[in-house]
């Protein structure tokens with residue numbers, strides 16, 4: 001399936017499907033016609049996968065970076081840029097990011113700053129990468145004091161979401177991606193009963209379609225793009241507390257799922273939706289096999305304090321919530337009400 005991100009001269013096509021990666025050389029030929037070389041940036045564990053048969057159609061080099069979140073450092077950006085110099089990459093050449101969201105974020109940021117910006121093609125191979133990270137042009141790395149604190153908007157020349165690559169993805173990583181897919185399912189008010197009958201290709205196409213439409217309307221997150229943070233306010237707080245005690249406890253998408261269940265309850269407590277909406281949220285999360293209860297040992301006061309620090313919160317607590325006019329960013333929510341709903345949410349566990 002072809003889905004266009006409509007951003008004028010920065011616009012591009014996202015191709016989803018079981019053999020999308022085979023379109024790489026055509027994509028480079030059409031979007032970077034003067035390219036003579038391509039640097040494929042990927043993680044060590046991925047180069048031996050059966051789907052790692054990429055053909056760029058130009059002189060190609062594979063540059064391996066450390067795996068996962070630890071790869072997202074300024075040191076890795078410096079390493080990549082130095083490798084690009086040694087490979088003789090010019091402004092006409094391209095970088096190809098192949099891997100999970102960590103690799104595509106890092107490769108995208110290195111491409112954004114190398115020679116003040118060269119083209120990047122993203123080939124996300126995790127579900128999170130395909131449904132979220134590789135689309136929309138947000139790139140970046142972490143600092144020791146926090147995630148994604150240094151970055152740039154750098155739209156890719158194209159994105160190839162090859163669902164065949166997901167065959168080798170560990171189940172837990174798949175589940176993490178389902179957290180974001182469930183979010184899209186809810187934002188689009190799809191029927192919970194049809195989750196089971198849908199394919200991975202359909203999940204990817206749904207999420208890419210929604211993200212592409214929202215990014216096309218609001219590239220720099222001045223408005224509508226914030227809706228993509230649905231479930232993320234409590235989700236981030238839960239993720240942070242879990243990370244601090246056990247890095248394996250919750251993947252990002254699992255935390256988002258808990259945040260989605262909570263957002264429905266908060267909207268209900270504020271009189272914005274009826275109980276059917278809460279039930280529909282639970283049904284969607286259950287259909288994806290996602291968690292929807294608050295993990296034990298997370299104090300309400302700690303969760304509220306983290307949410308107040310959340311970069312999306314401005315003055316009071318801010319949530320994306322469902323309501324009579326649809327999903328919207330709701331500001332100024334009384335922290336007492338939020339704390340009370342957290343307590344009741346905990347009681348359901």
Ligand SMILES: NC(=O)c1ccc[n+]([C@@H]2O[C@H](COP(=O)([O-])OP(=O)(O)OC[C@H]3O[C@@H](n4cnc5c(N)ncnc54)[C@H](O)[C@@H]3O)[C@@H](O)[C@H]2O)c1
Nearest residue numbers: 068069100101102103125126128129132133138165168169
């Ligand atoms: N830029 C954005 O808009 C955006 C949006 C969402 C998330 N992100 C970022 O994405 C990152 C999370 O991405 P993620 O969940 O993909 O994690 P990840 O990149 O750490 O990948 C998870 C693991 O899966 C492995 N993997 C990837 N594809 C595989 C495959 N096909 N087969 C086997 N193993 C495979 C990776 O090597 C890694 O070990 C975070 O750094 C997050 O900040 C960015």
